Amino acid sequence: MNGEVQQFDIVIAGAGVGGISAALAAARLQCRVLLIEQRAEVGGTGVFSSVSLICNFRDSGGRPVTSGIHRELFPAAYTHYSEQMVPTYDERELKATYVSLLAAEPTLSVWTGSSVVKADMEQGRIARLHIEGERQAVIEAKVYLDATADGNLSYLAGLEYRLGREGDGKLQSATATFKVSGFAPALLKEQNYRSWAGIHSLRSELLPYYLALKAENRTSNPRQSVTCFPYPNEDALLFNSTSVLDVDPTEPDSVVRGMEEGGRQARELFAAITGHPAFCAARLDYVAPKLGVREGRRIVGEYELTGEDCLGTRQFDDMVAACAYALDIHNPEGGPTRLESIPAPGYYHIPYRSLIPRGCSNLLLSSRCISGTHEAHSSYRIMASISAIGEAAGTAAAICVMQKLQDVREARAEQIRFVLQLRGQFVEGEVERIELPVATKLYPQ
Ligand SMILES: Cc1cc2nc3c(=O)[nH]c(=O)nc-3n(C[C@H](O)[C@H](O)[C@H](O)COP(=O)(O)OP(=O)(O)OC[C@H]3O[C@@H](n4cnc5c(N)ncnc54)[C@H](O)[C@@H]3O)c2cc1C
CATH class of the missing domain: 3.50.50.60 (FAD/NAD(P)-binding domain)
Incomplete structure (x- = not known):
């Protein structure tokens, strides 16, 4: 040593x-x-x-x-x-x-x-x-x-x-998420897309564009639906909608391959949804830098x-x-x-x-x-x-x-x-008091 x-x-x-x-x-x-x-x-x-x-x-x-x-x-x-x-x-x-x-x-x-x-x-x-x-x-x-x-x-x-x-040791699918901004909420059927009803409506508006992509065999994404979520403080969406199979985080090569495949699926899906009038001027801000391995x-x-x-x-x-x-x-x-x-x-x-x-x-x-x-x-x-x-x-x-x-x-x-x-954490069951160091922070300052 x-x-x-x-x-x-x-x-x-x-x-x-x-x-x-x-x-x-x-x-x-x-x-x-x-x-x-x-x-x-x-x-x-x-x-x-x-x-x-x-x-x-x-x-x-x-x-x-x-x-x-x-x-x-x-x-x-x-x-x-x-x-x-x-x-x-x-x-x-x-x-x-x-x-x-x-x-x-x-x-x-x-x-x-x-x-x-x-x-x-x-x-x-x-x-x-x-x-x-x-x-x-x-x-x-x-x-x-x-x-x-x-x-x-x-x-x-x-x-x-x-x-x-x-x-069979198979693992859950992995996902490359991506962020989209610059779309026009005013052109959506349900403009309040931060509500559950609104985001479901937005997803179903985008679905036909994605299904057309699949029907034409222009993506290898096996998913049947589009999943996205609103950002809290800006007009932007996070798409959790790609799906890469057979990624094993203990095999670095499969993660590299998964990132390439996930990035490709993200760009394919983004290109497809720009066919929707609310998304024709949208931007693909980024594909997340780390493949989402579940x-x-x-x-x-x-x-x-x-x-x-x-x-x-x-x-x-x-x-x-x-x-x-x-x-x-x-x-x-x-x-x-x-x-x-x-x-x-x-x-x-x-x-x-x-x-x-x-x-x-x-x-x-x-x-x-x-x-x-x-x-x-x-x-x-x-x-x-x-x-x-x-x-x-x-x-x-x-x-x-x-x-x-x-x-x-x-x-x-x-x-x-x-x-x-x-500290305010949820617990159930008996508790047993112990002495704590004097300077212990109990609740966040
Ligand atoms: C695509 C996807 C979507 C998800 N959606 C949601 C969601 O919507 N909401 C939700 O709550 N959860 C979601 N999850 C699950 C959740 O995000 C993760 O399970 C959780 O964040 C894992 O936290 P962790 O601390 O266990 O691991 P991680 O956040 O992965 O942290 C582990 C860290 O260890 C580091 N590390 C690894 N090996 C070493 C080493 N040898 N030395 C030093 N550092 C090392 C890594 O670099 C990493 O930073 C999702 C997960 C994925 C993949």
Whole structure:
């Protein structure tokens, strides 16, 4: 090993919504945290794949079942809620929010342009990580968090994982989203296209142009419909409407091929919709720079959450997060999407055990790579739940540091919930009070 080993309390690999939420939660408990991101900037899928929609985080009665840091990221979704309007965000604003929240934490360091490339395991623990890129370093921490979405850190640590659906291992389709502006809302049948009724009307107005493209075999996009969402503060639309099959994020070549194919489909669809009078002067502002890959490794943990748990609105004694979003499987073969709502009361629990990978005592899962089946993953992968999972993982890691626990399994869900609820996060079940560092930030300032 060359050079000095740098020490932290908690090291988090990956700065998407899961990693950032974890980093904020842990740093606010005064831990020395390092957040490492391989891209040049923080944000992950929610910023660089421009996903747009703030997916449902409310139970059947309209009560939020995630709040906490997610509320700091998307405050308007909590204060201006209306069932009629489409709740969306602007990815540039989200990136700015991430940057300012991270910068406000004095015990938090952020290294961008740097990748975790190797994990040394010793006696069932991660002993150290090797970092390459803008920072070349060897680092040690008391607790590590895998927030890489695809379970890359767990993979480097040699842990067990699953990939794709049961049976044939196929993954959900991927999407290159794109932004369109310069259209004329006055020429739409329903001009209020920011309402659900309005966006559905706009989509059906565009559909014939897309179907003509398909009928003439001028696109390989297997989708049957057009999906787009309004930007919140400008006349612009985010199209989540391309579909690329057989993209596997663990095979870099397939992601490169997928980006080429997705970009091609985006340009084909854009050209087709300019046939509509409201879109004849529209602009294709950009195709999102990162291919939107919906699914990657799911690390095998102490509990594997299932589709039956989600649809059965299962409650767990060790719940640390909740999810209200439907099972939403973008067909690996290009057919119709399977969308199944969570029945009343409209949400299910995510247990702490699903954040604990089997075979490692100082690692927690803090992104969509938690332990669950292909079906369950299609639901909890949305940003609201991944933020809540990250906040819970960061809090649990900080408790391990504060209490000098040797195994993340020793952290008590009741104590994790105590801290989460002090911060305004949604929790259910008993809580157990713990002493917190004097300077702990409870509510956002
Ligand atoms: C096309 C598409 C549409 C979607 N639509 C919606 C939607 O409308 N609403 C919604 O809520 N959700 C949506 N989702 C789901 C949601 O956006 C993602 O599941 C969620 O953002 C994932 O967050 P994450 O933190 O787990 O991972 P990510 O945001 O992907 O972050 C992981 C980060 O880890 C980094 N990383 C990976 N390996 C390493 C390494 N070795 N070292 C350092 N860094 C590393 C990556 O660069 C990345 O920045 C959509 C997803 C897709 C693909």
